[in-house]
Amino acid sequence: MTTVTTASYDDLSTVKRRYADGVLTLSLNRPESRNAMSILMVNELLLSLEQAENDGAVRIIVLRGENGHFCSGGDIKDMAAARMQPETAGIDAIAEVNARFGELCLAYARTPLAVIVALEGAVMGGGFGLACIADVALASSSTLFRLPETSIGLVPAQIAPFLVERLGYSEAKRLAVTGGHINAQEALSLRLIHxxxxxxxxxxxxxxxxxxxxxxxAPHAVAASKALMARARLEAPQALIRDAAAVFSHAARSVEGMEGGMAFLQKRKPSWVAANNEAQ
Structure with missing residues (x-):
């Protein structure tokens, strides 16, 4: 069984939100610019994630774009506006806008919720980065990926760690220095998409x-697995043995772990509704 609630999320200015049975779908909604990511969209996506994590009923976030495109990258108008602002008290407006997008990528990369991204049309710059942070990345054959920053005198600054994580150092560097253009089939070959x-x-x-x-x-098992795998990317296996054992023991003793074990023995589907509603 899955969690079913009547929770609802109203649409925001740049993000359409739809909730049903544990799944929150967030659709980037600036079709006039192929869903270019403005600072307002960044803030609305962060707000949506915070609400979802605090909701208790949301288990999955699906990211997608309206009108046949995912995201054409950052909004150049925002950067131009930031460039016009004088630097005061050591605050660099361009750096602040860029850092805010980095916070968005990090928040979605670290969320305990499962994240699916559905890609179509343009996937550029920051949109490329969001594709890299997803747990499950799906694409249609119409999807075209581009990393255009260096071709317009910029740097793929905040998405660089996630490009390296998903693609490896060699491929990430190649795409960055060539202003990378890849189609959906190439993205599958590189394992950018699944x-x-x-x-x-x-x-x-x-x-x-x-x-x-x-x-x-099980929702808590998914969250714990994501957190442990994030550590496993950066730490030696021997350093994780005791911590991984503690994580496993906690899961085995939890309501979820007991429900999962009983369901297996009784040859039935586990009821995560009951398990998720009790303390872990």
Missing amino acids: ELHVDANALDAAVHANIHKILQC
Whole structure:
């Protein structure tokens, strides 16, 4: 069973929000600019994540874009406006805008909730970065990826760590120095995305299929697994043995762990509703 609530989320200025049965879909909604990411959109995405994490019913966030495009990168107008602001008290307006986007990437990369990204059309710059932080990245064959920063005299600053994490140092560096253009098939070969689908209908079906798979898993176990794997990228295996054992023991003794074990023995599906509503 999965968590079913009547929670609702109103649309924001630049983000459409739809909640149903544990899944919050956030659609970037600036179709006139192919969903270019403004500072307002950054703040609305951060607000949406904070509310979802505090909600208790949301288990999955799906990120996608309106009108056939995911995201064409950062909004150049925001940077131009920041450039016009005088530097006062050591505050650099351009750096502040850029750092705020970095906070967005980090927040979605570290969230205990599962994150699915559904990609179509333009996936550029900051949109490319969001694709890299997702737990599950799905794309249609129409998707075109580009890392254009160096071709316009800029640097893929905040997304660099996530590019290296997803693609590896060599491929991330190659794309950065060439102003990378890759199609959906190349993205699949590089493992930037996990699944490639022929059209928007197939992409929607894949989103629902992955939602179903995730909802079969225990929410606290998913969160703990994500946190442990994030550490495993940076720490030697021997340094994690005792901490990993403690994480495993906590899971095994938890309500979720006991429910999962009983469900396995009784040859039935576990009820994560009951487990999720009790202290872990």
